[in-house]
Amino acid sequence: MPDTIYALSSAPGRGGVAVVRVSGPRAGAAALALAGPLPAPRQAVLRRLVWGGIEIDRALLLWFAAPASFTGEDVAEFHVHGGRAVREALFTALAALGLRPAEPGEFSRRAVENGKLDLTRAEAIADLVDAETPAQLRQALRQHDGALADLYEGWRGRLIAALGRAEAAIDFSDDGVGDAEFAAARSAASYILQQIQGHMDDGGRGEALREGLRLTILGPPNAGKSSLINALAQRDVAIVSDIPGTTRDVVEARLDLGGYLLTVADTAGVRQTSDVIEAEGVRRALSHAAGGMTLLLLDGSAANPRAGLPDDLPEPDLTVWNKADLGGARDGISISLKTGEGLFMLQSLLQQKLQHKLEAPGDAPALTRPRHRHALGEAVAALQHGLAAPADQPELLAEDLRLAMRAIGRINGRVDVEELLDFVFRDFCIGK
Numbered sequence: 001m002p003d004t005i006y007a008l009s010s011a012p013g014r015g016g017v018a019v020v021r022v023s024g025p026r027a028g029a030a031a032l033a034l035a036g037p038l039p040a041p042r043q044a045v046l047r048r049l050v051w052g053g054i055e056i057d058r059a060l061l062l063w064f065a066a067p068a069s070f071t072g073e074d075v076a077e078f079h080v081h082g083g084r085a086v087r088e089a090l091f092t093a094l095a096a097l098g099l100r101p102a103e104p105g106e107f108s109r110r111a112v113e114n115g116k117l118d119l120t121r122a123e124a125i126a127d128l129v130d131a132e133t134p135a136q137l138r139q140a141l142r143q144h145d146g147a148l149a150d151l152y153e154g155w156r157g158r159l160i161a162a163l164g165r166a167e168a169a170i171d172f173s174d175d176g177v178g179d180a181e182f183a184a185a186r187s188a189a190s191y192i193l194q195q196i197q198g199h200m201d202d203g204g205r206g207e208a209l210r211e212g213l214r215l216t217i218l219g220p221p222n223a224g225k226s227s228l229i230n231a232l233a234q235r236d237v238a239i240v241s242d243i244p245g246t247t248r249d250v251v252e253a254r255l256d257l258g259g260y261l262l263t264v265a266d267t268a269g270v271r272q273t274s275d276v277i278e279a280e281g282v283r284r285a286l287s288h289a290a291g292g293m294t295l296l297l298l299d300g301s302a303a304n305p306r307a308g309l310p311d312d313l314p315e316p317d318l319t320v321w322n323k324a325d326l327g328g329a330r331d332g333i334s335i336s337l338k339t340g341e342g343l344f345m346l347q348s349l350l351q352q353k354l355q356h357k358l359e360a361p362g363d364a365p366a367l368t369r370p371r372h373r374h375a376l377g378e379a380v381a382a383l384q385h386g387l388a389a390p391a392d393q394p395e396l397l398a399e400d401l402r403l404a405m406r407a408i409g410r411i412n413g414r415v416d417v418e419e420l421l422d423f424v425f426r427d428f429c430i431g432k
C-alpha cells in the first residue's frame with residue numbers, strides 16, 4: 001500500500017488561504033479524524049478542524065474519492081487560513097495520523113503512475129506554475145491540453161504501423177509480398193523522419209520561450225549601459241555614475257517584454273585595464289555575452305565611440321547609439337537615456353526580435369524541453385540507420401523502427417517509466 005502524503009499546495013508564507021493536500025489510502029481516515037464525516041465528493045464544506053481536543057482552524061474541506069482525483073488516489077484538500085501556526089498545527093496532526101510529507105512533484109508523479117497524466121502534461125503543470133509571462137502561459141496551457149502528447153503519440157502510432165509492415169516483410173521474405181511490405185515500411189519511416197526533423201529544426205524556440213531569452217548589454221565604460229538596464233527594468237537595478245568603470249559584476253533583471261520573458265544583463269564596460277577587479281568584470285562581460293543576444297551600446301557623443309573595444313568583439317544583434325541629447329545621434333538606433341528619447345522605439349524593436357525568435361511560424365506545437373530533444377535525436381539516428389538497411393535484411397529496419405518507437409515513447413512516459421519519473425519530477429516543487 002502506498003504511503004499517504006500531505007503537502008502545502010499553495011505558496012509558502014503568510015496568505016489569506018493555504019491549501020493543504022492529502023493523497024493516498026489513508027486520506028479519508030485522516031479527514032474523518034480531523035473534520036468529522038466526509039462530505040460528498042467535490043463539494044466544499046465548512047468544518048472545524050480539531051486535533052487532540054484543540055481546535056486548529058475553521059476550514060473548507062474538499063473530498064475526492066479515488067480514482068476521480070488529480071492523483072487517482074483518495075484526496076482530501078483542506079483550505080485553511082494561511083498563517084504559520086495553523087499550517088504547523090495541521091501538519092503536526094497529519095504526521096501524528098501516520099501520514100508523511102510529500103516529496104517535490106510527488107502528487108504529479110502519482111498522477112502519472114496512476115495513468116491520470118502523461119509526462120508531457122505533467123511537465124506542462126510545472127511550466128504553468130513557473131510561467132512568468134503570457135506567452136509562456138500560452139505555451140504551457142497548450143502542452144497541458146495535450147498538443148505535444150498528441151504529436152508524439154501520433155508519430156509513435158505511425159512507427160508501430162511501419163514496424164508491422166517491416167515484420168511482414170520478414171515473414172514473407174520468400175514471396176513477392178515481402179518487397180512491397182519493405183517498401184511501405186521504408187516510406188513510412190522516411191516520412192516520420194522528415195516530420196521529426198522539421199519539428200526539431202525550430203531554432204530552439206519552444207525551449208527559449210520556456211526559459212526566456214538573454215540579452216547582454218555590452219559597450220565601453222560610461223556609454224550608459226547601467227542607465228539602460230534601469231530604464232528597461234523601470235527600477236534601480238544597477239549603480240549609475242559618471243566614473244568610468246562603475247559596473248564590475250554582471251547585474252541581471254528579468255523583464256516581461258510584450259509577453260516574452262527577457263533576462264537583461266548589464267556588464268562592466270569593456271576596455272583595457274590594469275585594475276584586476278575591473279579586468280575580471282570585463283572577462284565576465286564577454287563570457288556572459290557568449291550565450292544569447294547582445295546589444296552593443298555606444299556613446300554617440302564621444303570622439304571615438306568604439307575606443308578600447310577589442311577588434312574581435314562578436315557582432316552584436318543590435319547596435320544602439322546613446323546620448324542623443326548631447327548630439328550623439330547617429331545612423332541607426334539613437335536614444336537618450338537622459339531624456340528618454342528613442343527608448344520606446346528600442347523597446348518595440350527588442351520585442352519584435354523576441355517575437356521573431358520565439359514564435360513558431362505555423363500552428364505546430366513547439367519542442368519545449370531538452371529531454372524531448374534528446375529523445376527525438378535518438379529516434380532520428382535510429383530512423384536514418386534503419387533507412388540504410390538493404391531490402392534483403394528487413395530485420396535491420398525493424399530493429400531500428402523499434403528503437404525509434406522506444407525513444408519517442410519515453411517522451412510521453414510509455415516506456416522505462418521508473419528511471420524517467422525520477423528525472424522528470426526532481427525539479428518540481430512540493431505540493432504539486
Ligand SMILES: Nc1nc2c(ncn2[C@@H]2O[C@H](COP(=O)(O)OP(=O)(O)OP(=O)(O)O)[C@@H](O)[C@H]2O)c(=O)[nH]1
Nearest residue numbers: 221222223224225226227241245246247269337338
Ligand atoms: N547626457 C547624457 N548622459 C547620460 C546618458 N545616458 C547615461 N548618461 C550618463 O553617463 C554616465 C555613465 O552612465 P552609466 O549608465 O553608469 O554608464 P555605464 O555604461 O554603465 O558605465 P560603466 O558601468 O562604467 O561601464 C552617467 O553619469 C549617466 O548619467 C544620456 O543619454 N545622456
Ligand SMILES: [Mg+2]
Nearest residue numbers: 225226246247
Ligand atoms: Mg555600468
